[in-house]
Amino acid sequence: MTQEEVFKNLIAHAKEYGFIFPSSEIYDGLSAVYDYGQMGVEMKNNIKKYWWEAMVRLNDNIVGIDSSIFMHPRIWEASGHVGAFNDPLIDNKDSKKRYRADVLIEDYLAKLEEKMNKEVEKGKKKFGEAFNEEQFRATNPNVLRSKAKWDEVHGRMTEALNKNDLVELRQIIIDCEIACPISGTKNWTDVRQFNLMFSTQLGNISDEAGTIYLRPETAQGIFVNFLNVQKTGRMKIPFGIAQIGKAFRNEIVARQFIFRMREFEQMEMQFFVRPGDEMQWFAKWKQARLAWHKALGLGEEKYRFHDHEKLAHYANAATDIEFEFPFGFKELEGIHSRTNFDLSQHQKFSGRKMQYFDPETNESYVPYVIETSIGLDRTFLAILSTAYTEEKLEDGEERVVLKIPAAIAPVKMAVLPLIKKDGLPEKAHEIMNMLKIDFNCQYDEKDSIGKRYRRQDAIGTPFCITIDHDTLVDNCVTVRDRDTMKQERVPVGSLWTIMDKKVNVRELLKGLHEDTEI
Ligand code: ATP
Numbered sequence: 001m002t003q004e005e006v007f008k009n010l011i012a013h014a015k016e017y018g019f020i021f022p023s024s025e026i027y028d029g030l031s032a033v034y035d036y037g038q039m040g041v042e043m044k045n046n047i048k049k050y051w052w053e054a055m056v057r058l059n060d061n062i063v064g065i066d067s068s069i070f071m072h073p074r075i076w077e078a079s080g081h082v083g084a085f086n087d088p089l090i091d092n093k094d095s096k097k098r099y100r101a102d103v104l105i106e107d108y109l110a111k112l113e114e115k116m117n118k119e120v121e122k123g124k125k126k127f128g129e130a131f132n133e134e135q136f137r138a139t140n141p142n143v144l145r146s147k148a149k150w151d152e153v154h155g156r157m158t159e160a161l162n163k164n165d166l167v168e169l170r171q172i173i174i175d176c177e178i179a180c181p182i183s184g185t186k187n188w189t190d191v192r193q194f195n196l197m198f199s200t201q202l203g204n205i206s207d208e209a210g211t212i213y214l215r216p217e218t219a220q221g222i223f224v225n226f227l228n229v230q231k232t233g234r235m236k237i238p239f240g241i242a243q244i245g246k247a248f249r250n251e252i253v254a255r256q257f258i259f260r261m262r263e264f265e266q267m268e269m270q271f272f273v274r275p276g277d278e279m280q281w282f283a284k285w286k287q288a289r290l291a292w293h294k295a296l297g298l299g300e301e302k303y304r305f306h307d308h309e310k311l312a313h314y315a316n317a318a319t320d321i322e323f324e325f326p327f328g329f330k331e332l333e334g335i336h337s338r339t340n341f342d343l344s345q346h347q348k349f350s351g352r353k354m355q356y357f358d359p360e361t362n363e364s365y366v367p368y369v370i371e372t373s374i375g376l377d378r379t380f381l382a383i384l385s386t387a388y389t390e391e392k393l394e395d396g397e398e399r400v401v402l403k404i405p406a407a408i409a410p411v412k413m414a415v416l417p418l419i420k421k422d423g424l425p426e427k428a429h430e431i432m433n434m435l436k437i438d439f440n441c442q443y444d445e446k447d448s449i450g451k452r453y454r455r456q457d458a459i460g461t462p463f464c465i466t467i468d469h470d471t472l473v474d475n476c477v478t479v480r481d482r483d484t485m486k487q488e489r490v491p492v493g494s495l496w497t498i499m500d501k502k503v504n505v506r507e508l509l510k511g512l513h514e515d516t517e518i
Contacts, residue, residue, distance in 0.1 A: 067221025
């Protein structure tokens with residue numbers, strides 16, 4: 001089965017077992033918007049808990065907030081989102097399809113590269129051992145022609161993007177004779193700037209003054225509350241403010257399931273430091289965040305850093321933690337050294353001082369910031385796609401099992417009386433009542449025990465606890481492990497302690513605490 005087919009199966013599985021539903025499905029859905037079902041919401045909450053506790057609980061100098069989605073519109077002018085959070089878009093008049101102009105040109109450049117590589121391959125075949133690629137690329141007329149074209153178009157595109165020259169972007173598309181992949185025609189509209197922020201109107205103010213935005217990131221809610229938190233919490237630099245919340249972006253190319261959505265959730269933390277100390281903190285946070293990911297146990301080889309060579313104008317260092325999704329390595333979290341850009345901008349736009357008085361140096365300054373910004377939904381997808389396993393068992397049977405880390409799994413244990421009579425359900429309820437205060441448990445007495453195990457495998461329940469006739473005599477139960485399918489007899493008296501050690505997020509955090517204390 002190809003990766004693509006497995007990914008399709010995963011999406012179908014996520015729906016069938018109550019993890020993720022397409023939004024508004026009975027109205028044929030809403031593009032790039034999803035709902036989390038009864039299993040999904042539990043798992044999402046567990047991820048949030050793991051992040052929140054690792055940030056806020058384990059670090060004495062980090063506190064959390066929950067700011068609102070609507071904010072004063074001037075905030076988005078100060079942050080640069082009104083002016084610069086734009087994509088240049090163009091429509092094909094025949095197919096009515098909308099594209100990012102720069103992506104169309106980049107696809108054209110990729111085709112030129114492909115053409116050059118093909119020439120090189122041909123040369124390799126022709127000259128065999130004696131082939132010198134460098135010399136071939138420097139002299140072959142076909143390669144040189146394509147290279148000259150590539151350089152010209154790339155140069156024009158970069159300049160047009162830098163100058164925000166939309167007319168020139170369109171002219172490049174015309175000059176290169178780029179056709180719409182759907183209609184095959186070159187019947188293009190003008191290029192327009194398209195802001196990725198959703199806007200709406202405040203109350204009954206219908207003109208521009210009433211325009212407000214759905215936040216495209218949670219970070220600005222932290223920046224504008226910097227002084228409130230610092231003063232009321234008596235925070236001393238270095239310190240951090242963490243927040244989990246919804247963000248909205250009118251993404252043009254929204255695809256790959258919950259990887260790129262129009263409404264999503266972020267877990268962000270801004271760490272305020274003394275100017276000049278930022279590189280040291282940037283390095284620390286890179287390591288701390290990678291350790292957080294690795295502790296989940298999805299496989300160390302699935303993560304890599306991608307350092308940014310081209311930095312945003314306000315950043316002096318930036319890296320992405322990329323994860324190997326079913327469609328390749330893609331950004332999961334961004335770690336940015338944002339200098340004092342945001343606080344200085346808010347100082348300028350609001351007229352309020354955003355300064356900190358440092359009692360150690362007797363100086364006032366606008367702090368520098370290291371940001372860690374991770375997508376909750378992308379983390380969900382990273383875990384779910386790694387956990388999804390189609391297995392052929394020794395007895396020839398097949399099972400689909402979600403090998404979700406126990407601390408993140410939506411249901412921790414299933415409590416299963418072997419049969420529906422002889423006092424077994426009563427005993428099972430007794431055990432269920434003991435466990436359910438601390439753990440999300442499911443009680444199930446329907447169908448054969450084998451079928452019930454499969455149902456729990458399919459939602460990733462790490463442990464099944466079976467109550468049989470012997471239980472009534474020896475007060476022991478059978479605990480079945482989801483991954484190994486091994487069974488073990490355990491006294492009811494020790495059940496809580498054994499389970500707690502295996503499924504509590506505390507165990508993940510303990511390991512983390514030793515490795516990454518900030
Ligand atoms: P990308 O390059 O993939 O569009 P980005 O660089 O714009 O992402 P940031 O602005 O750094 O992303 O946002 C921080 C994090 O928020 C990302 O690492 C990602 O996990 C998450 N994120 C951003 N956009 C989306 C989206 N449309 N859907 C889901 N998660 C998102």
